[in-house]
Amino acid sequence: MKNLQGKNALITGASSGIGQAIAIRLAQEGCNIAISYRKSPDSAKHTEAIACQKAAETGQAAVKTLLVQGDVSAEADIIRIVNTVTETFGGLDILINNAGIQSEFASHEIPTDEFDRVIAVNLRGAYLCAREMIKRLLAQQRTGVIINVSSVHEVIPRPAYLSYSISKGGMGNLTKTLALEYANRGIRVNAIAPGATATPINEAWTDDPAKRAVVESHIPMGRAGTPEEMAAAAAFLASDDAAYITGQTLYIDGGLTLYADFREAWSA
Ligand code: NAD
Secondary structure (H helix, E strand, C coil): CCCCCEEEEEECCCCHHHHHHHHHHHHHCCCCCEEEEECCCHHHHHHHHHHHHHHHCCCCCCCCCEEECCCCCCCCHHHHHHHHHHHHHHHCCEEEECCCCCCCCCCHCCCCCHHHHHHHHHHHHHHHHHHHHHHHHHHHCCCEEEEEEECCCCCCCCCHHHHHHHHHHHHHHHHHHHHHHHHHEEEEEEEEECCCCCCHHHHHCCCHHHHHHHHCCCCCCCCCCHHHHHHHHHHHCCCHCCCCCCCCCCECCCCCCCHHCCCCCCCC
């Protein structure tokens, strides 16, 4: 993809799932990657090892990697992460706001701290990472790209996951507002919105064939997505192939947002 080689990327939540796949894909495209993780240095090292191996296989053996621990719900951690990456790589070109969690409660029973926890990671964390990056880009008169990992629940309501739905709906507006505010400063802001994707966040159904079949029966294309399919879209939006795209959410969902109930003409 165009002009990714030599760019410096920070991916939050990169030790598993979609974040891991994005880190690997960006390394394959020649980006230096900062693998931000919250808990498991071993998982982050695993991401690093695969990324280095795959980058070498695609002729990008020179990519640099950095592991940086931190909790995106903690402002001090975010400032430290962005500072560390900027100083180590000499600048930050691409931010992937991927870290995310979900929590299941009937909406009338969500404990306040649980509600706050999801918003703090998924939405406030994404905003604070973007804020810290944009500050530095403006100070250095540098251009940059932000990609928020949203969800089909940016637009599809998700009962019993209210805080998650709100966080992703908010992420859609975060994407558009930042895109508009900084479009004339060379900063592009977009989102990818995965549908049902086989990753650890979905372990309740990914490894159970019966439950997985139920999930996949709701998807027009008849299957869950892969982390690599999400990563391909993120790499495209990060590259100069998407140089004129900003403020958009790209749904990568096998048709999940197409109102599948209308496949048959029940309304006629
Ligand atoms: P995942 O659980 O593998 O990844 C989430 C990552 O976020 C993990 O690496 C985790 O350590 C990290 N994380 C959680 N809390 C953190 C914190 N406080 N600070 C830093 N990192 C933290 O699941 P995934 O499916 O790869 O999820 C990645 C993103 O994709 C999430 O934002 C999720 O909402 C979004 N998404 C996933 C799906 C899906 O079906 N898998 C669908 C739509 C959107």
